[in-house]
Every structure is written in C-alpha cells, then in structure tokens.
Amino acid sequence: MKKLIKSLAHIAIITATATFGTQTVLAAEPAQKQVTLTDVAGHDVTVNVPVKYMILGEGRFLPSIGILDPENPVRWIAGMMGEFKRLDPASYAQYQAKFPAIDDIALIGSSGEESFNLEKAISLHPDVAVFGITGGHGPSAENKQIFDTLAAANIPVVAIDFRQDPLVNAPKSVRILGTLMGKEDQAEKFLEFYDQGLATVHDRLATTTERPGVFMESRVGLAQECCEAMGQQMMGRFIDWAGGKNVFGDIIPGTHGTVTIEQLLVTQPDYYIATAIGAANVKDNGNRVILGAMATPDDAAKSLQHITGRTGMAQLSAIQNDHLFSIWHHFYNTPMNVAAVQQMAKWFHPDLFADLDPNQTLQTYFDQFQAVDLNGVYWTDTKAGTTPQ
Amino acid sequence: MNHPTPKDVAANGNVQHDDMNISQTAIDAVTTPQSDHSLAGQYRRFILRRILWLSVLAIALFASVIVNIMTGPALLTVGQVIGGIIDPASLDAATHVIIFDVRLPFALMAVVIGAALGLAGAEMQTVLNNPLASPSTLGIMHAATLGASLAIVFNLTFGLPESFVIPISAFAGAILAMAAIQFLSRAYGASVDTIVLFGIALVFALDALVSLIQFAASSDSLQQIVFWTMGSLARASWEKIAIVSVVLCTCMPLAMRHVWKMTALRGGEDYARSFGVAVERLRLLVLIRVSILTAVAVAFTGVIGFVGLVGPHISRLAFGEDHRFYIPGSVLAGAFILSMASLVSKHIVPGILIPDGIVTALIGIPLFLALLLSQKRRG
Numbered sequence: 001m002k003k004l005i006k007s008l009a010h011i012a013i014i015t016a017t018a019t020f021g022t023q024t025v026l027a028a029e030p031a032q033k034q035v036t037l038t039d040v041a042g043h044d045v046t047v048n049v050p051v052k053y054m055i056l057g058e059g060r061f062l063p064s065i066g067i068l069d070p071e072n073p074v075r076w077i078a079g080m081m082g083e084f085k086r087l088d089p090a091s092y093a094q095y096q097a098k099f100p101a102i103d104d105i106a107l108i109g110s111s112g113e114e115s116f117n118l119e120k121a122i123s124l125h126p127d128v129a130v131f132g133i134t135g136g137h138g139p140s141a142e143n144k145q146i147f148d149t150l151a152a153a154n155i156p157v158v159a160i161d162f163r164q165d166p167l168v169n170a171p172k173s174v175r176i177l178g179t180l181m182g183k184e185d186q187a188e189k190f191l192e193f194y195d196q197g198l199a200t201v202h203d204r205l206a207t208t209t210e211r212p213g214v215f216m217e218s219r220v221g222l223a224q225e226c227c228e229a230m231g232q233q234m235m236g237r238f239i240d241w242a243g244g245k246n247v248f249g250d251i252i253p254g255t256h257g258t259v260t261i262e263q264l265l266v267t268q269p270d271y272y273i274a275t276a277i278g279a280a281n282v283k284d285n286g287n288r289v290i291l292g293a294m295a296t297p298d299d300a301a302k303s304l305q306h307i308t309g310r311t312g313m314a315q316l317s318a319i320q321n322d323h324l325f326s327i328w329h330h331f332y333n334t335p336m337n338v339a340a341v342q343q344m345a346k347w348f349h350p351d352l353f354a355d356l357d358p359n360q361t362l363q364t365y366f367d368q369f370q371a372v373d374l375n376g377v378y379w380t381d382t383k384a385g386t387t388p389q
Numbered sequence: 390m391n392h393p394t395p396k397d398v399a400a401n402g403n404v405q406h407d408d409m410n411i412s413q414t415a416i417d418a419v420t421t422p423q424s425d426h427s428l429a430g431q432y433r434r435f436i437l438r439r440i441l442w443l444s445v446l447a448i449a450l451f452a453s454v455i456v457n458i459m460t461g462p463a464l465l466t467v468g469q470v471i472g473g474i475i476d477p478a479s480l481d482a483a484t485h486v487i488i489f490d491v492r493l494p495f496a497l498m499a500v501v502i503g504a505a506l507g508l509a510g511a512e513m514q515t516v517l518n519n520p521l522a523s524p525s526t527l528g529i530m531h532a533a534t535l536g537a538s539l540a541i542v543f544n545l546t547f548g549l550p551e552s553f554v555i556p557i558s559a560f561a562g563a564i565l566a567m568a569a570i571q572f573l574s575r576a577y578g579a580s581v582d583t584i585v586l587f588g589i590a591l592v593f594a595l596d597a598l599v600s601l602i603q604f605a606a607s608s609d610s611l612q613q614i615v616f617w618t619m620g621s622l623a624r625a626s627w628e629k630i631a632i633v634s635v636v637l638c639t640c641m642p643l644a645m646r647h648v649w650k651m652t653a654l655r656g657g658e659d660y661a662r663s664f665g666v667a668v669e670r671l672r673l674l675v676l677i678r679v680s681i682l683t684a685v686a687v688a689f690t691g692v693i694g695f696v697g698l699v700g701p702h703i704s705r706l707a708f709g710e711d712h713r714f715y716i717p718g719s720v721l722a723g724a725f726i727l728s729m730a731s732l733v734s735k736h737i738v739p740g741i742l743i744p745d746g747i748v749t750a751l752i753g754i755p756l757f758l759a760l761l762l763s764q765k766r767r768g
Contacts, residue, residue, distance in 0.1 A: 110605075115604070222612060223613070224552055224617075226623070229741075248741070251740060252741060257738075257741045257742075258623065259741060260461075260735070260742055261491055262462055262487045262491045262492065263462040263739075263741075265463065265486060265487055266463045266740075267462075267740070283544070284546060312491065
C-alpha cells in the first residue's frame with residue numbers, strides 16, 4: 001500500500017512536472033533535464049536538474065552545499081531550519097559576514113523536528129526539499145505525512161545523511177547534491193579528496209593491531225554530572241576508524257549513556273577525548289570547551305584545561321599522561337569529518353601517522369571546498385597555542 | 390483505622406497495669422483477647438509493635454546505605470572501604486576519590502533526598518486530606534522546573550558558579566509558587582478545595598510555561614533542561630548534602646511538634662477543630678514546610694517523583710494513621726526507596742548510570758504492592 005501510494009506520488013510528480021514544468025518563483029533555468037536518483041534512504045526520486053532553489057531540513061547542511069558551490073552556497077537556499085544559527089553560532093556568523101543574504105533565507109522551523117512548518121515550506125515553491133534521514137533537528141525524510149504532502153505539492157523530497165552512517169552516506173550525499181545542483185565535477189573532485197584522506201588512515205592502520213582504549217565524553221559542560229559518554233554512533237564511530245577502541249562502546253546501547261567517574265577511574269582509558277559545544281562568540285561557556293569558527297588556540301586550550309578541575313579527573317592516567325584532547329562536536333554531521341578522523345588517528349598512533357598533517361587536510365577543505373575561510377580551531381590539547389593553525 | 394487512637398486512650402484515664410509479655414506481642418500482629426484485656430496493655434502492644442517496625446525499617450535503610458557504599462565498578466573490598474573511611478590517609482588518590490567523592494556523597498544524597506521527599510509527601514497527604522497528594526501536587530516541582538529552565542535558557546549567572554545557579558533558580562521558583570498559594574489561600578480561605586484548585590491551576594500554568602520555554606529553546610538548552618528534569622543523584626556533593634540535611638533536621642522536629650494535631654486532622658476537619666486545632670493555620674504552616682523541603686530536594690537533584698507519593702503510603706500501611714509513627718515511617722520509607730533505587734541504578738548496566746527517576750518507580754512499586762496485598766489479605 002505504502003509502495004503504491006509512493007509510486008502514485010511519483011507518477012503525480014512526473015506528470016505534474018511534465019505538464020506544468022517546475023513552479024519556481026522565477027523562470028526555470030534553461031537546459032533542465034529530468035533525472036531519477038536514488039537517495040540515501042533508498043527512494044527513487046525524480047527531479048528536474050539543475051534545481052534553482054531548495055529547502056534544507058537542517059540549516060547545518062549549508063556548509064555541505066558550499067562544498068559544491070564554494071562561490072555562493074546561500075543563493076541556492078529558499079528556506080531552511082533555524083538550528084544552524086542556534087547550535088553553531090560562530091560558523092553562522094562567518095557566513096553572515098561574507099553572505100549577508102543568509103539572514104534573508106526564510107526559516108521553515110527552529111531547531112527541532114516538531115517546529116518544522118510545512119505550510120511555510122510549501123509556500124516557498126522550492127524545486128526540491130533536502131532532508132536528513134533521521135529527524136532530531138529537522139524534519140525527517142522518512143516522515144510519511146510530510147513526504148506525501150510535499151509530493152502532492154510537486155516538491156520532491158531527497159534524503160541525505162552525514163550523521164547516521166557517515167562513512168557510507170557522506171560520499172553518497174555529496175554525489176546527490178552534485179546531481180541536484182548540476183555540479184557533478186565538483187562532487188567528484190571532493191570525493192577524491194575525501195576518499196584519499198580516509199584511505200590514508202585506513203591503509204596504515206592495517207599494519208598494526210594496536211587499538212588503545214578511548215573514552216569520548218560527549219558535550220562537555222552540558223549536564224552538571226559526569227559524564228555523558230558516546231556509544232558507537234555519531235562520533236563514537238570515529239574512534240574505530242581512527243584506530244582506537246571505544247571503552248564503553250559495548251555497554252552503551254544507544255548514542256550515549258551516563259558513566260560514573262568511578263567507572264572511569266576503574267577503566268582508566270588510554271585517551272580522553274571531549275567533544276566541544278562551546279563557541280567563541282558566545283558569552284559564558286561555563287564548563288564547555290570552546291572550539292569551532294573564530295576560536296583561538298589559547299581559548300580552546302584554556303577551556304579544555306578548565307574541565308580537568310572536575311572531581312576525579314586528576315586521578316585519570318589519560319589526563320596525567322597528557323592524553324587529553326578535545327574535538328569540535330559538530331564534526332559528527334559534516335563531510336569535514338575526514339579531518340577529524342585523521343587528527344584522532346594521529347593522537348592514537350603518533351608514530352604511525354607522524355607525517356600526516358590533519359591541519360593541512362582542514363586547510364585544503366576550507367580552501368577548495370568551502371565558501372568561507374578557515375578561521376578557528378577545531379581540535380585542541382591542553383597546551384595553549386601548541387595546536388598549529 | 391481499627392486501632393484505638395492514643396487520644397482515646399488518654400481519654401480513658403490513667404494506665405494501671407504493667408504487662409511484661411512483650412516478646413509474644415511483638416511477634417503476634419493481632420491482639421489476642423487471651424493475653425491482656427486491659428486497654429493499657431493493648432496500647433502498650435500497639436506502641437511496641439510500631440517501634441519494632443520502625444527499627445526494622447531503620448535497619449533496612451542502614452543496610453542499603455552500607456551496600457551502596459560497598460559496591461561499585463571499582464570492586465573494593467569491604468575492608469578497604471571501611472579502612473579507607475577510618476583512615477583516609479592510607480588510600481591512593483584514585484580510591485580516595487572513589488570513596489569520598491563518588492560513593493559516600495551518592496549514597497548519603499539518596500538518603501537525605503528520599504527522607505525530605507518522604508516527609509514532604511506525608512505531611513502533604515494529611516493536610517490536603519488526599520491520598521494522591523505528593524510534593525508535586527501543588528505545582529512546587531513544576532515551579533522548580535520553570536526556575537531551572539529559565540536559568541538554563543537565559544544563561545543566568547548572578548555571578549555564581551554554574552553548579553549553584555540552577556539549584557538557586559529552581560529553589561526560587563518553588564518558593565515563589567508556594568508564596569502564591571499562601572497569598573491566595575490567605576485571601577480566599579485556606580480550605581482544602583481552594584488550595585488544591587489553586588495548586589492545579591498553578592500546575593497547568595507552569596507546565597504550559599515550561600513547554601513554551603522548551604519550544605523556544607535552542608536544542609542545546611532543551612537538552613540541558615531535559616537532563617535536569619530527569620532527576621539524578623550523580624549531582625551529589627558534600628555541600629549539597631549538608632544543605633539538605635540542615636533543612637531536613639530543621640523541618641523534622643517542627644513536623645513532630647504537630648503530630649497530635651495532624652493525627653486529629655485525619656479524623657476530619659470538624660473533629661480536629663473540636664480539639665481546638667486551628668486547621669487553616671496548621672495547613673498553611675505545613676505547606677510552607679513542605680514547600681521548602683521539596684524545593685531544596687528538587688533544586689539539587691532535579692525532579693524525582695514517586696518517592697513522595699509512595700513513601701507515605703508504605704508508612705501508612707505499616708503504621709496506620711498515628712502521626713507519631715506515620716511521619717518517621719514516611720521519612721524512613723522515602724529514604725529507603727531512594728537508597729535502594731540508587732543502588733539498583735548503578736547495577737542494571739554495570740558502569741552506566743540509569744537515571745534515578747526511572748529506577749525509583751521500579752523499586753517502589755513492588756514494595757508498595759506487596760504491602761497493599763498483605764493488608765488486603767488481613768482484611
């Protein structure tokens with residue numbers, strides 16, 4: 001039945017587009033062609049490409065749009081969810097400075113799935129809706145009601161994903177965006193850079209069986225009590241790719257769980273990695289680690305040092321051995337994750353990756369595949385200013 | 390309610406007999422007509438049986454605390470823990486942290502918070518004459534949640550360390566809610582119905598405000614609010630234990646001073662008035678006490694429901710309506726439920742803490758049902 005409705009919906013889209021053409025605000029670009037692509041959720045979606053306007057189910061997809069159009073990603077967006085500004089205010093400010101038009105993009109909701117405004121989304125007449133697979137911060141491409149309503153309004157929904165299974169889905173998603181925007185060449189250029197960056201780590205790790213124990217504390221400073229630990233999803237997955245072993249991976253069933261400091265003192269992980277949700281332009285980051293756009297090496301290191309004052313931290317061997325690092329929390333949801341994986345591999349296996357330069361990877365990413373410049377620090381240790389720019 | 394109340398006894402003149410047959414009566418839960426027919430004898434057995442059960446509950450609580458301190462992922466031996474508490478200098482740094490900064494605060498926080506909620510719930514059920522009343526009935530907990538949510542969303546600091554800003558805001562919210570109820574009650578009469586209806590209005594209004602804030606909050610703040618509302622004892626620290634203990638030790642004697650009046654109130658408001666109890670005044674006084682207890686408990690741990698509702702019921706099933714026993718019984722029962730819950734929350738998945746709010750219900754319900762069914766069997 002579901003399939004029938006879906007196929008009917010697709011037929012409706014095809015006939016509608018065939019009959020009326022796309023209903024964009026402005027006249028459609030010439031040389032549009034109709035393609036049917038398979039999105040990351042496995043749906044076949046028919047879209048007229050290149051599209052002119054899209055809506056984003058997560059505002060934080062915008063930098064990924066920038067991978068394909070480093071000149072001006074903002075001009076593609078008719079509407080987006082508002083969580084980019086809220087969750088990553090510093091990066092948003094970078095875009096604001098360079099593309100003031102970002103503030104004119106219509107908001108189709110704030111930062112939660114329930115706030116998605118379907119009517120607003122339809123009224124913008126986008127050529128395509130780009131949603132994540134899972135909801136959470138925005139509408140999910142799997143939400144049948146939203147899907148069907150948009151289909152009825154001739155707005156195809158395409159699912160992309162950098163979060164649920166980034167290793168498999170990030171390249172797919174970039175290809176999909178490339179197809180939608182008519183930027184296939186740029187997509188392939190990026191994927192070459194991406195695959196090569198991960199392959200370097202993967203191939204060298206094959207030469208060693210050593211897998212040090214890693215504890216990843218998620219979103220330091222958010223809860224009063226210690227410690228929210230990452231399970232095997234989101235960034236927890238990066239630990240494996242980077243040649244470490246998530247010490248709590250086996251016992252946390254979901255994305256995260258609370259671990260007592262006693263358990264940490266007993267486990268004594270070799271490495272302690274905190275994910276940073278503090279931002280440089282936000283006052284009062286409390287106990288958070290400050291990383292991301294506009295963060296200075298000094299602030300980052302100081303804020304990480306600050307968290308070692310918590311109960312029991314001084315007794316952890318990882319902290320005594322200076323195996324305490326922090327990484328920007330939003331890496332979990334962007335193809336930029338290649339740089340994070342490289343940096344983590346370098347932490348866990350310093351000798352093996354002595355010649356690898358994740359900072360260069362990050363620099364290249366921003367130079368060639370981003371609309372804004374690299375201006376900030378995305379990982380840190382506790383020694384102020386030692387993280388090269 | 391078949392027991393002779395102490396008031397009846399007092400009305401029956403002086404106690405004359407002296408009966409030494411204690412052990413038998415302690416075992417025998419039902420007064421047998423053969424043993425001692427005198428009212429005084431019956432009354433003595435009534436008292437002794439309750440003191441015995443209070444002692445059993447206190448011992449059970451003590452045992453649960455000991456087990457709580459002795460167990461954990463670190464697999465310390467009993468000798469190590471006891472030796473460490475007696476002579477802290479003999480411990481290495483990590484073990485010292487485990488015993489003094491993790492296990493002891495966690496175990497003791499459970500006791501003081503459970504006791505505070507048990508006491509608050511017991512008094513609430515009596516003054517509102519409502520078996521479903523609990524510290525959250527009049528919106529005190531909701532108000533605390535609102536206070537905490539505001540502090541989180543608007544990043545209030547008041548120039549204080551973060552670990553105290555949220556508790557202070559939560560406390561302020563709870564106290565304001567209490568002040569509102571007091572004000573309205575004084576202005577419009579403090580009958581049970583009026584207070585409960587004010588309370589209900591407050592609950593819904595505060596709930597709506599919290600939802601509104603959550604709706605407008607960034608998901609970052611939203612997560613923080615959700616974290617906070619899922620009560621957790623892992624926020625324990627010695628200062629917090631000290632603050633809650635001071636409040637508890639202040640409120641407990643005050644509550645015990647009111648036991649006769651409260652017992653009379655269980656017979657109905659007119660009955661209590663006939664003894665000269667100023668019912669409305671008593672009610673408002675007790676509400677102030679309950680609010681402060683609730684506010685302090687919630688401020689430090691977040692919302693832990695259920696204990697304040699079921700602790701008093703367990704006590705009532707075990708001790709009846711005589712507040713000399715019902716009040717301490719509720720305190721012990723509340724402390725015991727939360728102590729057991731904190732013990733279990735550590736062990737469901739070793740090394741991972743399951744939020745205490747979830748576990749309390751799982752612990753309290755079987756205990757409550759067992760007592761309820763045994764009472765029903767006895768008729």
